[in-house]
Every structure is written in C-alpha cells, then in structure tokens.
Amino acid sequence: xxxxxxxxxxDEVQLPPRHAGFDYQIGGAYxxxxxxxxxxxxxxxxxxxxxxxxxxxxxxQAQPDERADWPADLLLRDADGRTVIDEDWDEPLLDxxxxxxxxxxxxxxxxxxxxCARKGFDAVEPDNYDSYTRSHRLLTAADxxxxxxxxxxHAHTLRLAVGQKNTAELTGxxxxxxxxxxxxxxxxxxxxxxxxxxxxxxxxxxxxxxxAGLRKALARWGGRLSIVRRDLEVSTPGEPGYVRRTR
Numbered sequence: 001x002x003x004x005x006x007x008x009x010x011d012e013v014q015l016p017p018r019h020a021g022f023d024y025q026i027g028g029a030y031x032x033x034x035x036x037x038x039x040x041x042x043x044x045x046x047x048x049x050x051x052x053x054x055x056x057x058x059x060x061q062a063q064p065d066e067r068a069d070w071p072a073d074l075l076l077r078d079a080d081g082r083t084v085i086d087e088d089w090d091e092p093l094l095d096x097x098x099x100x101x102x103x104x105x106x107x108x109x110x111x112x113x114x115x116c117a118r119k120g121f122d123a124v125e126p127d128n129y130d131s132y133t134r135s136h137r138l139l140t141a142a143d144x145x146x147x148x149x150x151x152x153x154h155a156h157t158l159r160l161a162v163g164q165k166n167t168a169e170l171t172g173x174x175x176x177x178x179x180x181x182x183x184x185x186x187x188x189x190x191x192x193x194x195x196x197x198x199x200x201x202x203x204x205x206x207x208x209x210x211x212a213g214l215r216k217a218l219a220r221w222g223g224r225l226s227i228v229r230r231d232l233e234v235s236t237p238g239e240p241g242y243v244r245r246t247r
Contacts, residue, residue: 027234055116152178188217
C-alpha cells in the first residue's frame with residue numbers, strides 16, 4: 001500500500017505507479033501486452049491478474065442501452081422537459097442539480113463501484129466529469145465536484161483510488177473532490193499534460209488517439225507519465241480498427 005495521494009482520505013489506497021506501461025481496454029478485455037503494468041477495463045469486465053487495474057464507470061451520463069434503467073426524474077431535462085443529451089455519444093446527462101438528486105444518482109453509481117471492489121479492481125475511473133460543460137448551463141462545476149465527492153468518499157471506504165477523468169479546469173478542486181490521480185484523453189494533443197502532472201505528481205494515465213498526439217505526449221512527457229495510443233473505438237486485437245502503440 002502507498003500513502004495518501006493528492007485528494008486522499010486517511011485510509012490508505014494503492015495508487016497507480018508512475019511512468020508505467022499502460023493499456024486502455026474499455027472497449028473489451030484482452031491479455032495485456034508485454035510490459036503493461038496498468039490496465040483500465042469496463043466495470044462489466046474482470047481485472048487483469050497481476051496488474052494495477054482501473055475500473056471504468058460512466059458516472060455522469062447514462063449509457064444509451066441503460067437509459068431505460070434510470071428513473072426518468074434522474075435524467076437532466078431542460079425548461080421544456082426535454083432530456084439533455086451528449087450528442088457525440090447519444091448519452092443522456094444525469095441530473096446533479098440538487099443535493100437530493102446527487103445522493104440518488106450516487107447510490108446507483110456507488111453500487112457499481114461496489115462491484116468494482118468485489119471483482120478486485122484497485123481504482124475507479126468515473127467518466128464524464130466534464131458533462132456540466134455540455135449541459136447548456138443547467139449544471140455547474142460545483143455540482144460536478146459535489147457529486148464526485150460522494151463517489152470518492154464511498155470508493156475510499158472500499159480502498160479504491162479514484163482518477164480524475166479529463167476536465168483540466170477542475171484540477172484545482174481535486175482535494176475538494178477527493179481525487180487521487182488522473183486519466184486523460186489527448187493531454188499531449190491539447191497541451192494539457194503539464195496541468196495534470198503538476199496536480200497529481202506525475203500519476204497520470206494518458207490515452208492519445210492520433211499519432212501526432214502520441215508524438216507530442218512522448219516528446220515532453222514520455223519519461224514521466226503513463227502514455228498509450230489507442231484507436232478511438234478502443235477496439236480489441238483482431239478487430240479491423242485496432243491500434244495500440246507506445247512509441
């Protein structure tokens with residue numbers, strides 16, 4: 001076990017190693033390539049034996065195939081009663097506007113986090129922390145931080161570390177949110193790696209989706225952060241679009 005991280009409670013959790021081989025497998029599990037020490041997988045999959053495992057949870061939006069599983073009043077709606085959708089992924093945003101709705105959403109998501117712990121994951125990656133930026137100003141950064149705090153507090157009781165997913169503008173609130181490390185998409189491409197590296201003492205797992213982004217990330221941060229190039233669909237080996245590179 002390691003000591004407390006940037007947003008850590010007194011209870012110890014195991015933080016991801018710095019500058020370690022990393023694979024992002026949220027599109028489907030497969031045997032980790034040689035040299036990989038850290039693996040992220042969807043909560044529906046099992047951890048990779050002998051590795052540091054991060055459990056992916058879509059915590060701020062509803063998966064399209066799970067939309068009907070959510071109570072209708074927990075989906076964010078605009079003034080006309082229309083559900084607010086993340087158009088890129090066809091995912092309804094969850095309603096985090098009040099303490100009461102945040103508590104109800106968190107109870108459901110914390111149940112998934114319980115499942116991550118039972119399976120033996122070491123950490124959790126709650127995705128779409130930045131969903132408030134797609135909410136047409138119905139949600140605020142403060143809503144996101146307050147809700148994240150409900151998740152991190154629960155995860156820490158299970159000895160799970162929690163990664164901040166993207167949302168560089170909220171790294172300054174990492175302690176309030178209770179976050180321990182970062183999971184970034186294209187921090188090299190968008191020149192944001194330094195923000196996360198400083199906030200989380202180089203405990204940063206970066207996924208790049210272009211060769212140019214990978215080159216930029218490696219040129220500046222290749223000796224400090226955990227960096228991998230994946231295809232946008234995070235395919236599995238054997239699928240037509242599968243890409244995984246580390247150089």
